Amino acid sequence: MTKKNIVTRDIKMADVIHMNYLLLPVINRFDIKLGFGDKTVEQVCSEYGINLSFFLDIINTYHDPKYFPLDKMREYPINLIVNYLLKSHEHYTQKMLPETEQMIDELVHSCRGDCDNLRLIEDFYKKYKTELENHLKSEEEKFFPYVKALIDKKEKEKNLEAIRRKYNFSYASHSIEHESVITKLLDLKNILIKYLPPDYDHGKCNNLLYWLFLFEDDLRDHERLEDVILLPALENIEAQYRQNK
């Protein structure tokens, strides 16, 4: 990996965004505001009290799909990771989902011919929105509490299966839900691009498509973050659990 392709502590924070503007929402999720002048990544992180190494790993995981800091990722306190993931959930429910709905609404209102087709798209999206919200909620109510219970050593029970049952968490349904929320978004894009008769305002449809591409990328990175950082850390904790039996 060349140095150019990776964000390091001595790069100016402004240059990080010039390098890859898709990192903007990721930086937002650390509650970092714009207007950082010529400060480096390290300076900005220290100003906001952010764990520098964690910030760099998160940013680079989004920036380069092959970035894979195995050694370090196991050392992060899991709360740090879970809190970050919760921030992303907030971003999806409060920003991505409502704004997508708004854009679809505008597209429907720009209808010029048979509006039934556009209403079908609207219905499809509403169902999708509910599904994604339920998935995020299930992570917040089952998966994260399970993870937290293990790190806080709250459980007297030593059998991991029993603890998973208690929190109603299963790896299988988790992985399938993850896959489904991304694939449906891909289907929606494809239907808009290939199959929907174009009786609408094209500018509005383009905006929606740009937005859906961003949304899908963000969801994929979010999923990767869980796979690359959270799950290995969890495997580690589960292994310790088994040893202490």
Next chain:
Amino acid sequence: MPFSVIISEPSYLMKRGLAALIGDILHAEIIFLDDTHELNHYLDMNMVQAVFINEQILNEMQDPELFFQLKADTRYIVLSDTPNIRNKRKFDAVLNRNAQKDDIVPLIEKVLKNEINATGHEEAILSSREQEVLKQVAMGYTNQEIADRLHISKHTVISHRKNLTSKLGIKTVSGLTLYAVLNDLIPKDQIK
């Protein structure tokens, strides 16, 4: 449209490494499933082009031979430490866990050759049988129900579903339903 590939391998480094190599060859969605129950469940519910499965995990199954028959169109590659592996006829290839990159890449390319060639060249014209299966899927029937209704085998249904999914570039049932309604294949009020 992307492939789905399952990697079932306990070693973390091994599965990540394999995933990276597959990613270099083709655009694939890679799912990691180590639990045999979860693996079977996932295969039952989804279209999967290839399964890379560790020999140990395979041996833990009640009936490994049946596992290879689960999906007719899926390619099975066994990740093994031993050269003399049993049941050789039942799966598509063996990948030695100590193999080097130069051996692994051609093997993946060979096994998935038909899949790789198929993407991007197909025309999105559905055969009448595929259209029939699509209608049934859109109306909410399961593979077994569709097989019974159309008097064909479940494998044939799965094969039609795989083809129409790849022709249309739509993977989910709700996406296929939307397509079917948009194209007047089924009336809107028939959606379950």
